[in-house]
Amino acid sequence: MKKRGTGLGCTWYGTGYGNGFPDVSSAFVEIHDDGTAAVLTGAVDVGQGSSTVFAQIAAEELGLRPEDILVCSGDTDVTPDSGTTAATRQTYNTGNAVLKAVRQAKLRLQEFGARKFSCPSPEGIELKDGMIGVRGDPSRSMPLSELAWEARLLHGERFISASSFTAQTTAVNLENGQGAPYWPYAFGCQAAEVEVDTDTGTVRVLKIAAAHDLGRAVNLTQVEGQIAGGVAQGVGYALLEEVELAEGRIKNPAFARYLIPTALDVPEIESMIVEEPEDTGPYGAKGLGEPAMLPTIAAIINAIDAAVGVRITSLPATPEKILAALAEKQRGGSGG
């Protein structure tokens, strides 16, 4: 018989290296004569889209289009170190470093613009749609490319900057448990609907609804991609994936014996984005990568319990474990 159930899983997750480990990101920025800019950073984009996020941040500050920004990343010969693409930290940590560096170069640009346009303060200089000029006075503006070109060739002025950002973290005192190991924290909640076949013990995940607080979505497509990727990995963690060890060796180091989800195993996914701005993040953004997979597992295990009344207490919840638990339950045991 096929039975359905729903379950809920919640997570909170400290992002960054944590526990006092130095967590530093750096970026170089140069605004070019042709009105484009380059961002150099050690942060490696492994597909999650950090380079796009950095281009968006620089473009937002400079009044340019993201395609006007060249992001050069992850080349140890030329880019400043920004730590690993891990710990859900690149949008927050390196995003902050890029934002600080861009603002530094932008301020020099604004100072030059203030002199050029006889504006009393650099804050009165606005960068918008590829133009630079006095805020609220379109008659006193010019293309950014012209101003940068003039600054370099007539005045020897360059708009180059370097900056770093260090995440807030202190080690936990092991005596009293005090300390502030992580900042910021990410929060998420997912609901799963599953169908359990009581004859075979197989579980089909029908739908996952995933709500995640990520501060601010810098790029919505990438946010959805991170959530879907996390959910799929969570489905694998809950139902399929197990590293089998024998005397320190992995017995199943192949996709034929270590199963990961295929296109047929992933459920319908409904993403809900909660934007509760994080004051210390770039435009309020914080990380999403790892938190996206954590609640999936608990939600699925709880949904199995709701469907057939057995508590699975070791992962993955294989058909064998579910059938054994159902048989145990029938015999009047406690299940699981």
Place this chain on the structure above:
Amino acid sequence: MVELELTVNGKACMLKIEPGERLIDVLRQRLGLTGTKEGCGEGECGACTVIMDGRTINSCVVLAIQAHGRDITTIEGVGNRIRPHPVQRAFVEEGAVQCGYCTPGMVLAAKALLDKNPDPSPQEIGAAMSGNLCRCTGYDKILRAVQRAAREVTGT
């Protein structure tokens, strides 16, 4: 050495190979078509997918000599930046690419499906794409991209 004749992306190729060479090695190393990726090397992940006479195959578990006289399409023969195939355009528009390693195989699997069945059901798309593993995307946007490409191909 043995002689191998095959058509790759519409071009006739004639080359001398070792009898035991795999198709993926001939494509990548002898013909320089490095768009085809090797993942698991044992026919499980689909990263090395190419189309042979209209059917997708895992080029890591096919001997090159088995392609003698056959017609092979690799990702290089599907489209390019200036003229992308509808499947490639849909992948970009839906955001269906993350790390990109599975993408050439995914695009070829989708193309082979749509060539035979331009109006597939969601179940048929899932089944056709299930031989290609992806660890980043969760497949969601990939499946949407194939649906989008199907709509474009059929003009609906």
